[in-house]
Amino acid sequence: MSVSLHSAFGLLWHMPLDCPELRPISSNAKPDVVVHYGIVPPAAASALAAGPLRQVAPGEARFGLPSVARLLVRGGDEIVIERQPGGDDEMVRLLLIGTGMALLLHQRGLLPLHASAIVTPHGAMLFMGHSGAGKSTLLNEFLRRGYLMLAEDLAAVRLDREGVAWVEPGVRTTKLWADSAAALGQPTAGLTRVRPELEKFVIPVDSALAPAAAKLAAIYVLSAHNEPAIVLEENRDVRKFNALLDHTWQKLVVKRMGLHGAHFQRAVAVANQARIVRVRRPEGEFRLAELANAVEADFSQ
Amino acid sequence: MKTLVWLASYPKSGNTWVRLFLTAYCAHDHCELDINDIDVSLHAGNRDLFDRVIGLEASELTPAEIDRYRPAVYRQLAIEAEEPLFLKVHDCWRHNADDAAIFPGEATAAAIYIVRDPRGVAPSFASHYNLSLDAAIERMAKVEFGIAARTDRLSSQIHQRIGSWSQHVTSWLDQGELPIHLVRYEDLHAAPEETFARILQAAGLAMEPDRLAAALASSRFERLQAQEVQTGFKERRAGSPAFFRRGQAESWREELTEAQVERIIAVHGSVMQRLGYLAPEERNADAN
Numbered sequence: 018m019s020v021s022l023h024s025a026f027g028l029l030w031h032m033p034l035d036c037p038e039l040r041p042i043s044s045n046a047k048p049d050v051v052v053h054y055g056i057v058p059p060a061a062a063s064a065l066a067a068g069p070l071r072q073v074a075p076g077e078a079r080f081g082l083p084s085v086a087r088l089l090v091r092g093g094d095e096i097v098i099e100r101q102p103g104g105d106d107e108m109v110r111l112l113l114i115g116t117g118m119a120l121l122l123h124q125r126g127l128l129p130l131h132a133s134a135i136v137t138p139h140g141a142m143l144f145m146g147h148s149g150a151g152k153s154t155l156l157n158e159f160l161r162r163g164y165l166m167l168a169e170d171l172a173a174v175r176l177d178r179e180g181v182a183w184v185e186p187g188v189r190t191t192k193l194w195a196d197s198a199a200a201l202g203q204p205t206a207g208l209t210r211v212r213p214e215l216e217k218f219v220i221p222v223d224s225a226l227a228p229a230a231a232k233l234a235a236i237y238v239l240s241a242h243n244e245p246a247i248v249l250e251e252n253r254d255v256r257k258f259n260a261l262l263d264h265t266w267q268k269l270v271v272k273r274m275g276l277h278g279a280h281f282q283r284a285v286a287v288a289n290q291a292r293i294v295r296v297r298r299p300e301g302e303f304r305l306a307e308l309a310n311a312v313e314a315d316f317s318q
Numbered sequence: 319m320k321t322l323v324w325l326a327s328y329p330k331s332g333n334t335w336v337r338l339f340l341t342a343y344c345a346h347d348h349c350e351l352d353i354n355d356i357d358v359s360l361h362a363g364n365r366d367l368f369d370r371v372i373g374l375e376a377s378e379l380t381p382a383e384i385d386r387y388r389p390a391v392y393r394q395l396a397i398e399a400e401e402p403l404f405l406k407v408h409d410c411w412r413h414n415a416d417d418a419a420i421f422p423g424e425a426t427a428a429a430i431y432i433v434r435d436p437r438g439v440a441p442s443f444a445s446h447y448n449l450s451l452d453a454a455i456e457r458m459a460k461v462e463f464g465i466a467a468r469t470d471r472l473s474s475q476i477h478q479r480i481g482s483w484s485q486h487v488t489s490w491l492d493q494g495e496l497p498i499h500l501v502r503y504e505d506l507h508a509a510p511e512e513t514f515a516r517i518l519q520a521a522g523l524a525m526e527p528d529r530l531a532a533a534l535a536s537s538r539f540e541r542l543q544a545q546e547v548q549t550g551f552k553e554r555r556a557g558s559p560a561f562f563r564r565g566q567a568e569s570w571r572e573e574l575t576e577a578q579v580e581r582i583i584a585v586h587g588s589v590m591q592r593l594g595y596l597a598p599e600e601r602n603a604d605a606n
Contacts, residue, residue, distance in 0.1 A: 068370075068372055068373055069387075070373055070390070071373050112374065115374065115378070148365055148375055148472060194472050214380045214469070217472075267373060269370060270373070300474075301555075302556075
């Protein structure tokens with residue numbers, strides 16, 4: 018059953034279902050994380066709610082989406098999935114590869130950021146932002162320019178023993194909405210949709226995947242504004258730190274898992290060694306080539 | 319957990335103005351109101367708010383699924399809020415597919431509905447969305463009008479069903495689950511002190527005459543407009559010349575043609591009449 022082993026975020030994952038988003042590994046190595054189907058017992062009375070769908074206690078977090086699945090993420094090495102009638106594999110993977118993995122990465126001491134990432138000769142560059150900021154579109158433009166992909170939507174930053182920040186390779190697919198695909202000249206006929214109702218497509222990136230972790234160099238925080246110019250502005254001091262906290266996956270859960278002290282320290286360490294540049298583009302128009310040129314010029318200097 | 323105060327309106331009906339007034343009133347230190355430096359952005363259609371509270375990205379969900387979880391998002395906000403929390407809403411009032419109200423009564427402290435004469439909305443709507451007046455009037459009559467409704471792209475907001483102007487007004491005024499405090503935009507102009515004081519009362523805020531006077535002064539329309547000219551305003555849409563445009567209740571009289579006024583009345587006449595925007599004989603005259 019070596020086919021059920023996948024590599025993501027510097028970890029070996031044993032999966033109970035086929036995950037085309039992840040890199041398969043043929044090996045008999047012991048997995049770092051075992052994901053399996055099972056019964057998710059109710060949370061202890063002392064567990065804290067984090068929003069309506071999550072219950073959190075030190076070392077473990079539960080996340081349940083009605084009609085899809087309940088997940089129990091614990092100890093940094095196990096995810097139990099209790100499937101609900103009616104939940105399809107696509108939805109289960111959406112929960113697992115986004116929310117579930119981010120919770121586990123927190124438990125293992127990585128910093129999961131809402132970002133896509135590429136490798137450049139100057140190190141790893143992250144494109145961080147809220148949904149709709151343009152992370153995937155910009156990532157795909159850089160893939161067309163010959164850069165290799167490290168991460169899409171969820172980028173995991175690991176600090177090594179010396180405290181140096183590395184970005185681990187994540188998934189091997191990107192997702193593009195129809196308007197971004199059109200802007201990139203990416204045909205969508207025949208591509209799988211993320212959900213049948215959404216014009217959002219899964220695009221395999223097999224030929225342009227970064228093979229290994231890369232040292233973090235800079236983080237570009239993407240947003241739109243109502244001015245006509247594309248503006249890059251380097252963040253300083255506490256604004257760097259705040260940007261990292263603001264774009265941490267599952268940030269509501271961190272404190273409730275008792276991990277906020279460690280999370281805080283990791284964010285400080287990352288803020289101290291990476292440039293963090295705020296990028297604002299005109300809302301409603303992506304001006305993709307111009308935006309990528311500006312970012313590329315910035316990280317190439 | 320009844321802490322949420324909904325500030326509901328059809329777009330371009332004075333919602334931001336009321337939020338700026340409330341922000342000025344609630345500021346503890348009587349500092350000058352800065353339109354860009356205050357939290358007027360708590361918006362029921364905010365995508366990031368949804369993602370954070372639910373723990374799953376709305377960008378992976380269908381509009382029906384998003385509607386399914388929205389009541390839970392607001393209940394959670396209500397649980398966490400320690401004082402009344404104002405939320406801007408442009409959605410029409412409705413139930414989701416599970417027959418749950420999107421804006422749950424058990425989380426609601428008050429619902430304030432701001433309505434504006436659709437003849438006044440039209441020029442402002444046209445300017446905001448960069449449309450011709452005729453196109454704006456047409457869109458205001460569309461039952462399927464929504465914000466962030468495209469399925470081929472991701473918007474910074476989640477999908478919000480709006481409906482036509484008339485549908486929007488009646489969806490809020492005729493639902494039986496939330497008591498509504500109705501505010502007419504025109505009364506904010508004609509009798510600001512009295513109208514804003516009633517808003518404070520409806521929202522459950524203590525009435526302090528000095529604070530009211532200070533908040534009225536700092537959120538005067540001309541002042542907001544001047545500040546936008548000077549520093550810009552983040553809620554202005556790209557392509558729209560200004561967010562705070564004319565701020566006059568009656569300016570439509572010089573901006574709309576007779577034919578445009580007639581088209582608005584033909585579609586919205588009965589609701590306009592109900593709100594006192596139209597005398598019965600005016601409606602009949604146009605109908606004839």
